[in-house]
Amino acid sequence: MTVRDLIPVLVLVGLAALLPLVVTASPVLNFLVFMLIVALGAQGWNILGGFGGQFSFGHAAFFGTGAYATAILQLRWGVNAWAGLAAAVAAGGAVGWAIGFLSFRSGLRGSYFALVTLAFAEVFRILANAAPLTGGAAGLLIGLDVRPANLQFADRAVFYWLVLGFVAAVLVLTRWIQRSRFGAQLVAVRENEDAAKALGVDSLRVKLRAIALSGAVTALAGGLYAQYFLYIDANIAYGGWISVELLLAPIIGGVGTVFGPVVGALTLHGLGEVAKQFAGRIPGIDLIVFGTVLVLAVAFARGGILGLLERLRDRGVGMLPPSAKSRTAKEVPNAGR
Amino acid sequence: MLVVDSVSKRFGGLMAVDGASLTVTPGSIIGLIGPNGAGKTTLFSMISGFIAPTDGGIRFEGADITAEEPHRRAARGIGRTFQIVQPFAGLTVCENIAVGAYLRHAKRADAIARARAVAQRVGLGPELDRPAGGLTVAGRKRLELARALATEPKLLLLDEVLAGLNPSEIRDIIPVIRGIRDEGVTILMIEHVMQAVMTLCEHVHVLAQGRMIAEGPPAAVCADARVIEAYLGHGAAARLAAEGAAHG
Numbered sequence: 270m271t272v273r274d275l276i277p278v279l280v281l282v283g284l285a286a287l288l289p290l291v292v293t294a295s296p297v298l299n300f301l302v303f304m305l306i307v308a309l310g311a312q313g314w315n316i317l318g319g320f321g322g323q324f325s326f327g328h329a330a331f332f333g334t335g336a337y338a339t340a341i342l343q344l345r346w347g348v349n350a351w352a353g354l355a356a357a358v359a360a361g362g363a364v365g366w367a368i369g370f371l372s373f374r375s376g377l378r379g380s381y382f383a384l385v386t387l388a389f390a391e392v393f394r395i396l397a398n399a400a401p402l403t404g405g406a407a408g409l410l411i412g413l414d415v416r417p418a419n420l421q422f423a424d425r426a427v428f429y430w431l432v433l434g435f436v437a438a439v440l441v442l443t444r445w446i447q448r449s450r451f452g453a454q455l456v457a458v459r460e461n462e463d464a465a466k467a468l469g470v471d472s473l474r475v476k477l478r479a480i481a482l483s484g485a486v487t488a489l490a491g492g493l494y495a496q497y498f499l500y501i502d503a504n505i506a507y508g509g510w511i512s513v514e515l516l517l518a519p520i521i522g523g524v525g526t527v528f529g530p531v532v533g534a535l536t537l538h539g540l541g542e543v544a545k546q547f548a549g550r551i552p553g554i555d556l557i558v559f560g561t562v563l564v565l566a567v568a569f570a571r572g573g574i575l576g577l578l579e580r581l582r583d584r585g586v587g588m589l590p591p592s593a594k595s596r597t598a599k600e601v602p603n604a605g606r
Numbered sequence: 607m608l609v610v611d612s613v614s615k616r617f618g619g620l621m622a623v624d625g626a627s628l629t630v631t632p633g634s635i636i637g638l639i640g641p642n643g644a645g646k647t648t649l650f651s652m653i654s655g656f657i658a659p660t661d662g663g664i665r666f667e668g669a670d671i672t673a674e675e676p677h678r679r680a681a682r683g684i685g686r687t688f689q690i691v692q693p694f695a696g697l698t699v700c701e702n703i704a705v706g707a708y709l710r711h712a713k714r715a716d717a718i719a720r721a722r723a724v725a726q727r728v729g730l731g732p733e734l735d736r737p738a739g740g741l742t743v744a745g746r747k748r749l750e751l752a753r754a755l756a757t758e759p760k761l762l763l764l765d766e767v768l769a770g771l772n773p774s775e776i777r778d779i780i781p782v783i784r785g786i787r788d789e790g791v792t793i794l795m796i797e798h799v800m801q802a803v804m805t806l807c808e809h810v811h812v813l814a815q816g817r818m819i820a821e822g823p824p825a826a827v828c829a830d831a832r833v834i835e836a837y838l839g840h841g842a843a844a845r846l847a848a849e850g851a852a853h854g
Contacts, residue, residue: 448714449714450708450712450713450714450717453701453704453705453708453714453717454705454708456694456696456697456701457694457697457705460694460695460696460697461692461693461694461695463656463688463692464688464692464693464694464753465694465705466655466656466675466676466677466680467654467656467676467680467685467686467688467754468680468685468705468706468709468753468754468756468757469677469680469681469706469709469757470677470705470709471675471677472677
């Protein structure tokens with residue numbers, strides 16, 4: 270991977286980093302932080318679902334594990350918040366590996382895998398709702414103690430920059446995956462597992478690496494969520510809402526692309542917020558927007574927003590000489606897929 | 607280098623392969639022919655590790671690989687193509703081949719370079735950046751071959767790479783296959799196109815109803831009464847001989 274590969278990431282993240290200097294209103298920053306946390310979790314989903322083609326309906330299992338790991342380590346054992354966040358990442362990876370080991374080893378694919386992940390997330394939710402360790406139904410409240418060492422900041426902008434930094438790091442990680450042997454093998458498994466095996470790809474190992482990475486990234490998002498809002502319960506951390514958010518964002522933005530999850534999260538929450546401004550009195554209007562956008566994306570933009578842009582660009586270059594067209598042709602998603 | 611020792615595969619009540627044995631010596635092109643449903647592809651799947659034999663054993667370069675996973679066999683140097691082509695449809699031709707090349711080249715630049723070289727070799731050079739899903743049948747067959755070659759196999763299992771091609775395409779690809787062998791890759795091929803079997807193979811095995819019924823040089827095998835009967839039905843060999851005598 271060269272620096273040139275990273276220029277788009279650096280430019281966009283650089284621009285996003287300037288935002289808090291322009292906008293200082295708390296509600297806007299709150300919105301931006303929440304959106305970035307969703308984007309980060311969605312980036313995790315995208316590693317497994319987008320590149321590996323293993324659609325998980327239960328990424329809340331990782332998000333919640335990250336959130337609870339961060340909170341429990343601080344509250345029960347007095348561990349430093351930063352260390353708790355690191356442990357959350359490790360826990361997410363471990364849970365990912367374990368769920369992957371159980372389901373991939375028994376050959377679960379497609380909708381069966383999706384259902385199993387959903388079941389895992391639900392089991393975790395019910396357990397967290399009952400166990401004393403997780404505070405039961407009352408949830409866990411992380412005490413307010415605003416110090417950078419506690420991962421709590423007086424200025425919301427600092428937290429924004431922190432989450433943005435993590436999003437940027439995962440953008441770089443995703444870009445690396447795209448250009449690496451691991452990524453090529455992961456995509457090969459997505460496209461045709463038997464053909465990949467015949468070419469020497471250890472599909473089980475590749476999928477396990479992907480789900481562990483995916484779980485770790487999504488757990489990081491969960492840990493940051495707990496640390497920003499300072500309160501979690503089972504229905505937040507392991508709730509179905511987050512599983513849906515994490516898979517909607519990449520599907521809307523562009524599944525299996527580097528920027529897809531971020532674009533998707535921005536679009537969904539941007540539109541949802543706009544809808545709330547205009548029709549604030551109708552409860553759940555943002556969910557209606559989510560549903561509408563999903564239907565539109567599935568019906569008209571199978572490659573998500575980025576796929577749609579790609580296609581429009583290709584139509585635009587119709588007048589160019591064939592050599593220029595063949596260069597872009599490789600990025601056209603296959604219609605038969 | 608490859609020894610298949612009386613392997614059998616039973617699917618429920620159907621004996622797909624029944625005690626079939628064959629030996630492949632290095633540097634040869636061996637043909638595996640037989641009527642439809644004889645169990646040729648099942649035998650290939652057992653050699654490449656996609657189906658576990660019910661009975662019998664498979665050895666490759668002296669090691670028992672009967673229970674080994676497909677990717678391990680690929681790493682040992684057994685490459686295969688699929689009869690029903692299995693391209694990674696969403697990827698470009700180059701990316702498809704690179705997946706195979708990554709087996710021996712961890713770096714992206716090396717794998718891509720290797721993929722490009724292999725593509726040139728099988729005549730896919732001009733298609734490198736096209737999506738694999740958009741290839742013609744002949745192109746997809748070449749892609750199957752290219753991907754398997756990119757893993758740098760010692761033994762290449764070709765499952766009907768010529769099926770579905772027109773005569774001129776077959777003429778084009780035969781020298782490619784011979785060239786692969788001349789570079790030191792041993793080839794075991796399932797083929798229905800007899801013209802290709804006769805020109806390419808030094809030795810042919812005939813599988814019928816799961817059993818090996820004949821083997822030898824292609825010309826001798828084609829004249830074998832048991833082989834004729836397997837293809838054309840009981841009594842066909844005698845009838846052909848009688849007709850031949852009447853006309854001769």
